Amino acid sequence: MTLAENVQGPGILKSAYENGVPVYIQAFTDSELALDIATHMIKKKGLKGATSQVLDYSFNPFLDLLSYTNKIIEAKKIGIFTIGGGVPRNWAQQVGPFMEIASQRLDLDLPERRFHYGIRICPEPVHWGGLSGCTNQEGTSWGKFVPESEGGKYAEIYSDATIAWPLLVMGLVDRIGG
16 A cells, blocks of 8 residues: 555555555565564664564464465466476475365364466576476466366476566566566
């Protein structure tokens, strides 16, 4: 809200707010923003030594997970577009396994949800063995994606996002005549 009211010009977070698009912060404490907020919390409380008193701050990172899960449940079909790998990619993809675990352990009647479509831009190849290099196709073995034999469609772009993303955006703009 602050960005929308006080900052002129376009911006990703400002546009998301203005259009009611949720922004999820997966591994929040592993970000510069979280470090700034934690520092602000300590300053606001007037703490001068140990920071353990800050632990009473009411922050629930599971609210993002549950909100995201509800959006996935409501969707007819789901697709995922990821740039890079690591925590954000894994967090977004694990909604299907989360729903399966919650259904089994809590005796809930949640639908089975798997991504029908996936596009991934990531420079890391599979042969290095890192999770960032795991293909969308590999995600079918974890119950995250619909297999191609059942209609799943996936594209992998092995490139740095600073190269591939501008080319994709310009191609899209050219195609739709923007």
